[in-house]
Amino acid sequence: MSVEGGRASVWTIHGERVIDDSRRAVLSVADVELPDGVRFEQYVLRVPPAAMVAVLDDNERVLMIWRHRFIAQRWVWELPGGYLDPDEDPMACAAREVEEETGWRPQHMQHLVAFQPMIGTIDQHNVVYLARGATYVGSTPDINEATRIGWIPLSDVRQHMADGSIIGAGSACGLLALLVLKSEGEL
Structure with missing residues (x-):
């Protein structure tokens, strides 16, 4: 105070x-x-807390899902993630969501950034993890979650934000944090 x-x-x-x-x-x-x-x-x-993952491969590409968001009436790229179940560990939730939504199991996860999406109106803790690598486990992604899965070059992220194909707060926070790490030579 x-x-x-x-x-x-x-x-x-x-x-x-x-x-x-x-x-x-x-x-x-x-x-x-x-x-x-x-x-x-x-x-x-x-709103319940949420967790998501920025999965980065050896070629500096980020695993993302292409989905329609009816409220904004647009198709967007998003990091995989979702709401935590009651008493669920955020990192476990984030890993589970990546696998359910993409068919990839994230590896070597670490905390990347935490945020509140609209701190003046919404009470929702969000956390984004960085996973360095993932293993394809062959599960079929949920059609209700994503139309397609893509590995987006980190170098293209700013253009996707500029053209409006990446607009979600969680994806933007996580990807901007990755870009900061890259600019500081920590990736």
């Missing part, structure tokens, strides 16, 4: 009422008071 002019800069929550509570999200309205005394209602969405 920081203090300026004798006032704390912390918002006060006077209450929160649930609007909808489903398997994958809780939508509520919070009664919020700003440090200057202004009060308003803020929508809050609480």
Whole structure:
């Protein structure tokens, strides 16, 4: 907490009422008071944590899935990943999701980056792992998850972001973290 002019800069929550509570999200309205005394209602969405993986091969290509996102009404490249089951280890979830969605089993996983996608409205911890290599296990990817699987050259990632074919927060955070590691010579 920081203090300026004798006032704390912390918002006060006077209450929160649930609007909808489903398997994958809780939508509520919070009664919020700003440090200057202004009060308003803020929508809050609480979503289970998610984990994903940037699988990088020896040729500096990233394993991605091509899928349609109906809310944005567009086809996009995304890193494989998904919601954690209750009490599931994030790294185990991330590895499971890669295999289910792509048919590849990630190897040599390590933490890459963690983020909140919309910290002012959504409470959802996300973590992205880096896997150096993967083994094809021959399982058929779920048709509901991806139309196709692709190994995208890391050198093409910025262009995919510029043309709008990579727009998801998790994919963007993970791929930008990879580009930083590459620029610092740590890949």
